[in-house]
Amino acid sequence: RKPTLAVVGATGAVGTVMLQILSQHADIWGEIRLVASPRSAGRKLAVRGEQVEVHALSEDVFDGVDVAMFDVPDEVAAQWAPVAASKGVVVVDNSAAFRMDPDVPLVVPEVNPHAARVRPRGIVANPNCTTLSMIVAVGALHAEFGLRELIVSSYQAVSGAGRDGVDTLRRQIQLVAGSELGTSPGDVRRAVGDDTGPFPEPVALNVVPWAGSLKDDGWSSEEMKVRDESRKILGLPGLRVAATCVRVPVITTHSLTVHARFEDEVTVDRAREILATAPGVVLFDNPAAGEFPTPADVVGTDPTWVGRVRRSLDDPTALELFVCGDNLRKGAALNTAQIAELVAKEFTA
Numbered sequence: 001r002k003p004t005l006a007v008v009g010a011t012g013a014v015g016t017v018m019l020q021i022l023s024q025h026a027d028i029w030g031e032i033r034l035v036a037s038p039r040s041a042g043r044k045l046a047v048r049g050e051q052v053e054v055h056a057l058s059e060d061v062f063d064g065v066d067v068a069m070f071d072v073p074d075e076v077a078a079q080w081a082p083v084a085a086s087k088g089v090v091v092v093d094n095s096a097a098f099r100m101d102p103d104v105p106l107v108v109p110e111v112n113p114h115a116a117r118v119r120p121r122g123i124v125a126n127p128n129c130t131t132l133s134m135i136v137a138v139g140a141l142h143a144e145f146g147l148r149e150l151i152v153s154s155y156q157a158v159s160g161a162g163r164d165g166v167d168t169l170r171r172q173i174q175l176v177a178g179s180e181l182g183t184s185p186g187d188v189r190r191a192v193g194d195d196t197g198p199f200p201e202p203v204a205l206n207v208v209p210w211a212g213s214l215k216d217d218g219w220s221s222e223e224m225k226v227r228d229e230s231r232k233i234l235g236l237p238g239l240r241v242a243a244t245c246v247r248v249p250v251i252t253t254h255s256l257t258v259h260a261r262f263e264d265e266v267t268v269d270r271a272r273e274i275l276a277t278a279p280g281v282v283l284f285d286n287p288a289a290g291e292f293p294t295p296a297d298v299v300g301t302d303p304t305w306v307g308r309v310r311r312s313l314d315d316p317t318a319l320e321l322f323v324c325g326d327n328l329r330k331g332a333a334l335n336t337a338q339i340a341e342l343v344a345k346e347f348t349a
């Protein structure tokens, strides 16, 4: 029997990519039931080449469902994932509501697939897109070299903030295009006006050193997620992590610079071999030929792309990398689908 899948949050930015992925991956699901907020109920969306009606989120919508992917706000997931789980549904949740719950595994199939089998609450969590955009590459290096410390800076795309983020950047690009803006203090801000959407500052012609909400001692929620989630996924509770998260005027695909320090000396040759053969990673690293990943080339692809692999000049145990990953695919929908596919094997085995 092919398991029944529910996609909760089918109409959102990630949900849209999820439906594309479900249409492209092997057809392992029986019914695919689409679920969203009541205001989207009755709409029809294309999945697997068919128009499928969207149902309003309710307890009954989980009747007969085996696996449910959730991509909804934290508070909606916090309320509804346990409802689905109480009906025997295995929930794969892409919110932050359960990621750090010790009874909820946080899974990246290339790194810790075994963790998905132990789920006391019936919920498996999907990491945040910023963590996911680098962790497959870092995990492959950790498996060989033993990770001691991560220092990362992110260059995050506006679609990480959902459709509102994308609409905001597109609107601002119109307002600043073809002008002499960007040459005197505050000129971009005045052109863009007060409506900066989900961002604290204009994002067109700018970079904004902020993502998420304010946490203790000046850290952002996004920076804390990179630290906490990397530790949990890699099974390294004491890993030293320092992250600085920055929003850039890119529509989709998060990039990160990574300084990774390991237990012993590393070589670039061995690091390149590992990255070239790791599942889910593409090594694209030939600066002499101008070859390194950029978001504009990576968007729409599945793997984590790695370039600029160097050994630290001042520390032979450390590597420097530049990493790009599509935040809506591997960063969200794809990893969720991969986890759901792992779980689905339990139904068909």
Ligand code: 2RA
Pocket: 128, 129, 130, 156, 157, 159, 160, 161, 211, 212, 222
């Ligand atoms: C962002 N990581 O990019 C967030 C979305 N989950 O804003």
